[in-house]
Amino acid sequence: MALLSARRPRKPGRQGPAGPPGRAARLRSPGVLAVLLVVALLAALTAAVSFGSTSIPPQEVWSVVGRRIAGRAPRPGTDDLIVWQLRVPRALLAALVGAGLGVVGAGVQALVRNPLADPYLLGVSNGATLGAVAAIVLGAGGGGLLGLGLSGAAFAGALGSFLLVWLAARRGGGFSPLRLVLAGVAIGQFLSGLTSCLVLRAGDEQQTRGVLFWLMGSLGGATWDLLVVPSVVVPAGLVLLLARARALNALAAGDETAAALGVAVGRLRRELFLVTSLLTGVLVAVSGAIGFVGLMVPHVCRLLVGGDHRRLLPLSALTGAVLLVVVDLICRTAVDTQELPAGVVTSLLGAPALLLLLDRRLERP
Amino acid sequence: MTAKPPTPRAVKHVQAPGGHPARVEIRDLRVAYAGRDVVSGVRLLARDGEIVGLVGPNGSGKSSVLRCVYRHLRPSGGTVLLDGTELAALSPAESARRVAALPQERGGGSELSVRDVVAMGRVPHQRAFAAENTADRAAVDDALARTSLTALAGRRFDALSGGERQRVLLARAFAQRARVLVLDEPTNHLDLRHQTEVLALLRAERRTTLICLHDLNAAAALCDRLHVLHRGAVVASGAPREVLTPGLLAEVFGIRAVVVEHPLTGGPLIAMDHTAAPAHRERGRDGADRGAPA
Numbered sequence: 155m156a157l158l159s160a161r162r163p164r165k166p167g168r169q170g171p172a173g174p175p176g177r178a179a180r181l182r183s184p185g186v187l188a189v190l191l192v193v194a195l196l197a198a199l200t201a202a203v204s205f206g207s208t209s210i211p212p213q214e215v216w217s218v219v220g221r222r223i224a225g226r227a228p229r230p231g232t233d234d235l236i237v238w239q240l241r242v243p244r245a246l247l248a249a250l251v252g253a254g255l256g257v258v259g260a261g262v263q264a265l266v267r268n269p270l271a272d273p274y275l276l277g278v279s280n281g282a283t284l285g286a287v288a289a290i291v292l293g294a295g296g297g298g299l300l301g302l303g304l305s306g307a308a309f310a311g312a313l314g315s316f317l318l319v320w321l322a323a324r325r326g327g328g329f330s331p332l333r334l335v336l337a338g339v340a341i342g343q344f345l346s347g348l349t350s351c352l353v354l355r356a357g358d359e360q361q362t363r364g365v366l367f368w369l370m371g372s373l374g375g376a377t378w379d380l381l382v383v384p385s386v387v388v389p390a391g392l393v394l395l396l397a398r399a400r401a402l403n404a405l406a407a408g409d410e411t412a413a414a415l416g417v418a419v420g421r422l423r424r425e426l427f428l429v430t431s432l433l434t435g436v437l438v439a440v441s442g443a444i445g446f447v448g449l450m451v452p453h454v455c456r457l458l459v460g461g462d463h464r465r466l467l468p469l470s471a472l473t474g475a476v477l478l479v480v481v482d483l484i485c486r487t488a489v490d491t492q493e494l495p496a497g498v499v500t501s502l503l504g505a506p507a508l509l510l511l512l513d514r515r516l517e518r519p
Numbered sequence: 520m521t522a523k524p525p526t527p528r529a530v531k532h533v534q535a536p537g538g539h540p541a542r543v544e545i546r547d548l549r550v551a552y553a554g555r556d557v558v559s560g561v562r563l564l565a566r567d568g569e570i571v572g573l574v575g576p577n578g579s580g581k582s583s584v585l586r587c588v589y590r591h592l593r594p595s596g597g598t599v600l601l602d603g604t605e606l607a608a609l610s611p612a613e614s615a616r617r618v619a620a621l622p623q624e625r626g627g628g629s630e631l632s633v634r635d636v637v638a639m640g641r642v643p644h645q646r647a648f649a650a651e652n653t654a655d656r657a658a659v660d661d662a663l664a665r666t667s668l669t670a671l672a673g674r675r676f677d678a679l680s681g682g683e684r685q686r687v688l689l690a691r692a693f694a695q696r697a698r699v700l701v702l703d704e705p706t707n708h709l710d711l712r713h714q715t716e717v718l719a720l721l722r723a724e725r726r727t728t729l730i731c732l733h734d735l736n737a738a739a740a741l742c743d744r745l746h747v748l749h750r751g752a753v754v755a756s757g758a759p760r761e762v763l764t765p766g767l768l769a770e771v772f773g774i775r776a777v778v779v780e781h782p783l784t785g786g787p788l789i790a791m792d793h794t795a796a797p798a799h800r801e802r803g804r805d806g807a808d809r810g811a812p813a
Binding site for chain 2: 269396397398399400401403404406407408409410411413414415416417418456457460461462
């Protein structure tokens with residue numbers, strides 16, 4: 155957390171009857187926010203494991219988790235099964251995917267220098283969706299395509315679309331933001347056209363439902379095995395981007411400025427494109443394309459702590475993690491009979507939240 | 520905007536790093552955009568502490584020359600030498616430690632405070648993950664003080680006026696603590712008082728400086744030597760008084776003007792006839808207008 159406490163001039167506090175001056179500024183201090191978010195994440199994880207079709211009290215949750223972590227034999231009974239085999243991996247997957255989407259969103263926004271960019275702008279998710287849908291529709295019983303499994307097929311699709319966009323967008327060894335976006339959108343559209351063809355060919359309602367669920371994103375497939383890859387890739391992606399945080403700040407100011415500050419702009423863009431695409435591919439492969447998190451989370455964090463990527467990236471990770479754990483809890487518990495897709499909840503909750511924040515933003519000097 | 524009144528401060532002069540002479544030499548520089556040469560065969564030399572101005576009409580290639588020095592553009596031919604070392608042989612960070620720039624682009628990043636933007640000048644000096652150290656803080660504080668921005672340090676960059684933003688970006692270049700300054704139109708958007716202040720600041724800095732200026736009178740007052748660019752080539756070089764002649768002004772800039780002695784400073788003063796029709800219509804060999812490159 156040393157990075158978060160990097161020296162930052164204190165903003166002049168808001169004057170007025172609303173509160174003592176400086177209080178708002180203190181609440182926006184990155185260190186305080188980080189601590190609050192870690193606490194919120196622990197609370198959200200606990201709640202996510204407690205609540206569900208069977209409610210398990212938090213102390214029971216932690217005792218089960220404590221036993222497992224300490225390596226002691228689990229108590230016999232269904233609690234251990236529900237907590238350790240079903241809900242903990244699912245809650246952790248939600249946290250990892252949320253963190254990943256927050257980080258990639260901030261990264262892509264810096265890459266194409268556009269605050270409206272999200273992780274799916276560059277076509278990676280369309281490729282992943284095509285891969286997954288192909289596996290569902292063509293593979294036997296929704297199982298595997300060429301023995302890859304659903305996630306494997308999705309990641310293969312993501313890689314394929316990444317390579318296509320790379321080849322289409324590169325010119326003279328560099329990527330201009332505009333070329334990247336245009337190539338990403340064009341190839342993404344093409345791939346989603348192919349996906350639609352496949353969906354129309356889908357044999358039965360069951361398959362169509364499976365496809366639909368994938369399109370809207372869900373954490374329902376969580377298992378301990380599925381956690382392995384994202385639990386390595388998400389932290390690695392965060393560290394790789396953090397190592398370039400200052401260069402990202404310079405890049406946000408413009409290509410000329412970045413060059414004048416000694417940033418190798420072409421190389422930085424290539425690295426960013428590679429890292430964000432691989433990370434997006436992994437996230438979509440394990441959870442489908444959950445919308446809006448990657449767009450909204452970096453925005454919210456920018457409003458809170460400013461545009462310095464040394465603070466923005468870790469806070470986006472934490473905020474994304476908290477958000478998606480809560481969203482998944484809502485998905486599982488809001489409707490009695492049926493689970494909601496995560497993408498539906500992120501859009502329904504996220505859009506008003508973002509508008510509210512933008513509105514408050516205008517009041518600030 | 521209630522800017523702090525620009526009081527010239529007695530600031531401890533900070534010696535440029537290394538302390539030894541910085542000399543920039545440009546040899547036969549050629550820059551091509553989309554197959555067309557916008558700069559061809561430019562040679563110029565800036566010795567230690569010399570302020571060298573590049574002047575010329577829009578599209579004459581001034582900015583392209585500067586962009587090759589702060590490494591936004593890669594020359595299509597020729598070399599830029601820094602103390603005899605080829606710039607291209609240095610790593611990007613290494614050359615940014617030696618050459619600081621105010622680029623033509625005026626972006627400061629999004630959602631950053633004034634201090635954050637100035638602190639960006641320390642990027643070439645900092646390692647990944649390292650926190651801001653004492654030298655960084657000193658350089659930033661000093662740059663803020665010299666541009667009279669200390670009082671604005673906590674303000675949001677986006678919320679400043681155009682002139683204030685420009686001073687922030689100049690402070691960012693100062694915070695870089697390089698021995699060479701490259702400045703593309705540093706007085707654009709500034710009111711007259713701040714224009715004079717910036718020029719005085721640059722004179723006091725006495726770093727090796729390459730500067731583009733549209734205001735010929737400012738260029739004449741500031742620069743030790745001027746290079747006049749026209750259609751991508753240097754057409755005249757020398758002391759301002761020798762270079763800025765009515766004939767050249769008509770030929771290159773297409774204006775009717777006389778050059779008189781400045782009643783206050785004794786330097787050359789260009790008095791331009793704003794009512795005259797343009798003296799020349801610039802046409803290329805193919806008869807088409809020589810448009811300015813983007």
